[in-house]
Amino acid sequence: MTLNNQLEDTTLTMAIEGRIDTQTAPELEAAIKESIEGVSCLILDFAQVGYISSAGLRTVLTAQNWMDAKGGTMTIRNAGKNIVKVFKVTGFDTFLTLE
């Protein structure tokens, strides 16, 4: 998994590339935690994400909770069909902002 951060003002766009599974999820969580200081709008670009497991879902949930806590927003962009399906199956679509 590789990450590509782009910060504009208080908007952070994180382009994620690869799989978000049990092994890579903690890495992603740490990366998000490190870079959301002073960020009010977090955009996760899932265009290059081919796979997400429940561990990845947990990370997404945690990130959402962090952003909610500081009154920011989090958006998931360009999620693929299979990823969206996972979000739907788990009911994550009900609280995530998908674009």
Place this chain on the structure above:
Amino acid sequence: MKVKMRPRFGSGLFYSFGWKKNLLAIAAGLLCYFLLGLLSDLYSNSRILSELDISSAGLPFIGFLFGIWGVIGTALGYFLTLLKEFLALSRPFTPAEFFSAFAWVIPMLTYTALPSLLWYSIHLKGERKVSYPRMDTAAHVIKYYLIMLATLVIFIITYLPLYHFDPSRDYVLMMTVFFTQCLDIALIVGMPLIILYSVIRNRTITINERLVLAFLCIGVVASLLAAYLVYNTAQRLDPSLFEDYERLMATEDWSNSDMSALERYDLFWNWYMVALALVQNILLVIEILFMRRIEKKITRPLIHLSDALGNYADQKDGGLNREALKKECHPYRYGYGEVSSLTQTCIHMADDIDNYTEELRQVTAEKERIGTELDVASNIQRDMLPRIFPPFPDRCEIDIYASMKPAKEVGGDFYDYYFIDQDHLALTIADVSGKGVPAALFMVISKTLLQNHAMSGGSPKEILTYVNHQLCQNNDSLMFCTVWFGILDLRSGTLTAANAGHEYPAVRKASGEYQLMVNRHDPPLGIRDGLRFGEYEITLSPGDCIFEYTDGVTEAVNNSMDQFEEENMLATLNAEPDADPKTVIEKMHTAITQFAEDATQYDDITMLCVKYLGSGKAKESGLRAHLIVPAHVDRLDEVTGFLEEQLENADCSPDDIFTITLAAEEIFVNIAHYAYDGGEGEAEIKFSFDNDTRIAEIVFSDNGIPFDPTSRPTPDISQEAGKRPVGGLGIHIVKQMMDGVHYQYLGGKNMLAFQKKI
């Protein structure tokens, strides 16, 4: 005799034993002094020891025996005697008496201390350290003799001015008497004393010491003879000599008597002593010559040989030493008969020892080489047994496990299994008679023949009949081999088996108990050519299990030599009848180990267990695969990689690959995290795919804590992000995305299966 003088006041004479022993030495010196005084009184009842008499000859031995402390004791004794005399006198000493009394102590102490001082100061050539006074060599005897001689001369010279010179007696005559009698005592009494001291110290007596004693005895006898001769002669020449002397002594009338009686008596006594001393000294000279001869020809060669042998034995470097020993021995090869023969024997022995050592070295090296080769051989033999489990991961009709625990020596047990064709599995367990290399060789032949012939077709009885024929050819050493050989048809579960003298297998059918399958039994292979073997058939249903073993199992013994027996074996099997083959065999090993306690394992313990799982999953067309990995999240890639590969082979769409691997990950991660409670363990993944129905089934199993993930409540997914629980999502995803999810706990295993139509 070559000597070099080196005063050594630190050793011998002046040695200090510690104050207690020094006090003892002083006391001993004192005591000896008084004992000598007593002797002197007996001998001539009128004089104290300060006078000249025979007991004075004892003084040097106080120095010899007790060193400087004994001399001090002697001096003390002298002063005590003086004190006693002073008290008896009841008037002060006159100056002359006083001077005489103190002046006398100097020659007396000289006489006491000098021999010992001289002994320890004279260093004989070839002596590393001056020995304590001994009579073990001619040189020591000569040294002793000369020292005594010198001491006496010095004594007489220092004594001379002090002697109460009696003008009526011939001084030279008196000195001669004193000199000779002291010398005689130094020989007759002194030498045995010194020998006694040495014997007490060494607890052994040397040849030379015995020789000295023998010569002394001869000397005493000869002296007595000489004394008798002198006495006789004196009586013949002067018949009234003794009467006149007796009369003179009785009357004690020195003024009026015939003084010539005393002179005549002194003359007699002089001759008498000179004769004795002459005999003694002549004998001593003979003795010394004799000793030197013996030393040169016997004692010294013996000591030399003993040293040379000691050196030879001390050093390990054979060849060189032997040459050194030979060189040392060489001068004595032509000595006296006995010494020469001893020398020859020593050389011979050294040769023999060297040869023997060399031989031993070669034998040991050879033994080591054979040992290493045997190790290699036994490894090769062991490696011939299939040991990778599961052996056929792509076959889900059977579960096989086997093990052989060898006894110390290479044995002849073996098991084997292999596919004859797509559906027929051959199973073998066998035990070759005997142990060691012959058994191992025979095992290799039997195993190869069985497999080769089985692969070329035929039923078990035909195979055994043929192999028996082969084994009987040239089997002069009459080795034989018991074999149970079966062929399992995986489609029908039919097991056709032949038994050549082997143990009855234990079979568990229809979820019942394990029982011995007592069927036709033929003689072992290799015993008689031309035998026709029989066979029998049983049908295994899915779940049935067959357990094969060698007599190492049933005949395992404990310390009281009881055997494990079939009963214990069956009881162990039936304690957990549902167990899978691996567990069965592990439990059996545990049971045997517990039974045997610490008794030695005499025979190889070999077991083979096969569970027939049925042909249901073995579709004609489809895919099967199997993976065992350690249950650790690090191994996740292996699991997903494995499934992706299988699914791609099944022409699965990327979307389905995605969902199936996702489900698999959730299950695997779950096992990795929870099944072994943080410990190590394995997870097994079986993949199967049916071409007709296009249903893929994946079964996860682990040996961990029993847990049914499907029983977890469905998480409430309608809640807001902040309130949502983190757990339970994984199994939820699996349930949602797969067509069916089933859990069961079977044979000690968690088994979770899910299917998906693709």
